[in-house]
Amino acid sequence: MGSVLQLAHDKGNGSYVVYLGRNSHGSESSSALDISKKTESYHELLGSCMKSKEKAKEAIFYSYSSYINGFAATLEDEEVDEISKRPEVASIFPNEESELHTTRSWEFLGLERNGKIPPDSIWVKARFGEDVIIGNLDTGVWPESESFSDEGMGPIPSKWKGYCDTNDRVKCNRKLIGARYFNKGFQASVGQPLDPSYNTARDTDGHGTHTLATAGGRFVSGANFLGSANGTAKGGSPNARVASYKVCWRGCNDADVLAAFDAAIQDGVDILSVSLGSRPRHYFGHGISMGSFHAVKNGILVACSAGNSGGQGGRVSNVAPWILTVAASTIDRNFASNVILGNNRLFKGLSFNTNTLPARKYYPLVYSVDAKAANVSALSAQSCSPESLDPEKVKGKIVYCLHASVEMSWVVAQAGGVGVILADQLPQATISPQAHFLPTAHVSAADGLSILAYIYSTRHPVAYISGATEVGAVAAPIMASFSSSGPNAINPEILKPDITAPGVDILAAYTEASGPTSQSFDKPIFHSILYLATTTSNVRQPIATDFLQESNPFDYGSGHIRPSRAMDPGLVYDLNPKDYLNFLCSIGYNATEMSAFADEPYNCPSKNSSLLDLNYPSITVPNLSGKVTLTRTLKNVGTPGLYTARINAPEGITVKVEPMRLKFNKTNEEKSFKVTLKAEENASDFYAFGGLVWSDGVHNVRSPIVVKKKDAGSA
Structure with a gap:
């Protein structure tokens, strides 16, 4: 496949999305006649560039003709140059790939208590998302999962216009009301016809089934993963209807993503879940940004993951202001699998519960290098590589291996071992639970060295492994190590991510074509949930990074979701498509x-409107020179009340709010206020963080304030 792609590049052709801008029918759906006329016009436009209408018909593999106006086609370089000169063309960009951003959650979020749903839960008031339609752009769906059972559900809502692609025995019902696949963009990127096995909405990866079940799966009692996380699995909106749009194959091509957005709008979804993303790109050249704008314009909430790049700042994806961008953090559940040595020292480890060893029974402990097979290098045995261990030296023992992978537990099991200790080699490595073939404890590099020291200082080293799911005793949320953080690389004045939600080790449905691993699924957690946010953990400390350092709004946005508070938020910062158009004007x-x-x-x-005046629920000024004044407007969605401003000024920044009090006399009343930020002489050239809270004593409406003083040496 790689040679085909290289050949296509060498020949100077590739696949592109050609976007023609506004629709002649506005925001209304196209009729069948309109679609036919638009498709014909695409053929004529491209044909005029290719000097052949027939050639244009062969080149175009998608006609976006419902709500999105344009097409995707395979083009030579000179054809790209020619069509880009046409006044009808608003944007042309390569068919780039995006990548996938890959039970206790709801109790942690306060929607249930001790396994029961209290009458004041937002679930009850929202009727568990009854008849909301959630669409998911991902790797497809495993329709036979219990999470998508339609038992007891009423008729499909009349607004639904979608359908089910039934290839590969895919069947829909009153719960899973739609399943479609889009692979023409992927085929164009490969440069050759796809095998017929690609013509299916069925999920063979697992990511799409998991995210869809997390967003809208039904109640499934007795759910667990290898004995861990026992309980009743359910999605955020168990009574919602769900629809799957398969757009991800090897990757997730822009042409396919845009076709799915066009279809989902036409089908009648209410919410779109998009757990994929790419490098930051300007909005008119980015499939997710353009597709989501049209969805939002048609009243659809689009929630996207922030990305799995982690580490370095500025790598957050899906940064358009009309997208709800969600970071990933932990919940207060831990899959402990601890090592207890013969000297009674305990070292904390992690693993999904595969521990079948008798409680407190010690087994001989051996370092894998000392159990290596003949003619095998110590380096190979150290990492428990396949066929590196001598069964006679391993049988009946717990084996200590360096590094950590599921394969190592298989190697030890094949050699007759009864358990495995996997030690990280790098001190900064993050430990994540995985499903192993033997009782396993994955420990830190530092603890691994202590265990190794015990092995070499004891004549007969022994140990046992003890594992159990721990709930409520773990500090949370903690930001996931993989979660991408800000600042926003396209417009740093727009804080991204917007918010954080549980996204680590979430139990939900999976495909039966492959087994689950420890993955990230942050964004689907809250799809039909409005929110207020918190920046503190369950132990009343600031949300921390995975290194237990204090995190900041570039990690979690406005904070961690609190769904039940959303039933009565008091005030909101309202935005509509016109505001987003003015935002584009301002940039x-x-x-x-x-x-x-x-x-x-x-x-x-x-x-000229200021980018800083977009009515975003956060305030970010990346290059503050002297002082700046910006405006925000609050809408009252609750009862009449008097709100007072409370300021937590960023270090080195003076913050002034006028007026300091806002009185609301009726519902939907709007009031504006101004915020003046001034850099003090001793202000740092680094970002500083603070906040603004409007409170009436019952409601607390918080906005992060993120400011960076302009570098005196910059232009």
């Missing part, structure tokens, strides 16, 4: 670029 989009988003020619405000 300098020209008429052609604006046409990619507006249904008709859009006149930007005569007075």
Whole structure:
């Protein structure tokens, strides 16, 4: 496949999305006649560039003709140059790949208590998401999962216009009401026809089934994973209807993603779950950004994951302000698998519960290097590589291996071992539980060295492994090591991610075509849930990073979701499509670029609007020089009340709010206020963090304040 891709590149052709901007029918869905006329117009436009209408028909593999106006085609370099000159073309960009961002959760979020759902839970008031339609752009669905049973569910809502692709024995029902696949963009990127096995909405990866079940799976009692996390699994909206749009194959190509957005809008979804992303790209050249804008314009909430790049800042993806971008953090559940040595020292480890050894029975403990097979290097045995161990030296023993992988437990099991201790080699490595073939404890590098020291200082070293699921005794949330963080690489004035949600070791449905691993699934957690957020953990400390250092809004946005508080938030920062168009005006989009988003020619405000004045629920100023004043507007969605501002100024920054009090006399009333930020002389050139809270004594509406003083040496 790689040679085919290289050949296509060498020949100077590739697949592209050609976006034509506004629809002639505005935001209304196209009729069958409209679709036919639009498709014909695409053939004529591209045919005029290729000097052949027939060649254009062969080149176009997607016609976006419902809510999105454009097509995807395989083009030569000179054809790209030619069509990009046409005034009808708002944007043309390569068919790039995005990547996948891969039970106790709901109790941790306060929706249930001790396995029971209290009457004041938002679940009850929202009727468990009854008849909300959740669409999922991912790797497909395993329709036979119990999470998608339709037992007891009523008729499919009349607004649903979608259907089920029944290839590969895929069957839909009153719960799973749609399943479709989109692979033409992937085929174009490969440059050759796909095997017929690709023509299916069935999930063979597991990611799509898991994210869809997390968002809208039904109640499944007796759920567990290898004996861990026992309980009743359920999604965020158990009574919602769900629809799967398979767009990810080897990767998730822009052309397929955009086709799925177009279809989902036409089908009638209410919420779209998108757990995939790519490098940050400008909005008019990014399939997810463009597709999500059209979805939001049609009243659909689009929630995307922040990404799995972790580590370095500025790598958060899905940064458009109309996308709800979600980071990943832990819950208060831990899959402990501890090592107890013969000297009674205990070392904490992790593993899913595969421990079948008798309680407190010690077994001989051996370092894998001392149990290596003949003619095998010590380096190979150290990492318990296949066929590196001597069964006679391993049988009946717990084996200590360096590094950590599921394969190592298989190697030890094949050699007759009864358990495994896997020690990280790097001090900064993050430990995650995995499913192993033997009782296993995955320990830190430091603890691994202590265990190794015990082995070499004791004539007959012994140990046993003790594991159990721990709930409630673990500090949480802690930011996941893989969760991508800000600042926003495209527009740093827009804080991303927006919020954090549970996304580590979440139990939900999976495909039967492959086994689950420890994965990240943050975004589906809250799909039909509005929120207020918190920046403290369950032990009343600031949310921490995986290194237990204090995290900041670049990690968690406005904070961790608190769904039940969303039933009565008091005030909200409201945004609509016009606000987003003015945002695009403020960053300098020209008429052609604006046409990619507006249904008709859009006149930007005569007075240059400031990017800082977008009514976003956070305040971010990345280059503060002197002082700046910005405006925000709050809408009352509760009872009348008097709200007072409470300021936590970032270090080195003076913050002034005018007025300091806002009185609301009725529901839906709006009040504006101004915030003036001024850098003090001793202010650092690094980002500083604070916050603004509006409170009436019952409701607390918080906005992060993120400020960086402009470097005196910068232009």
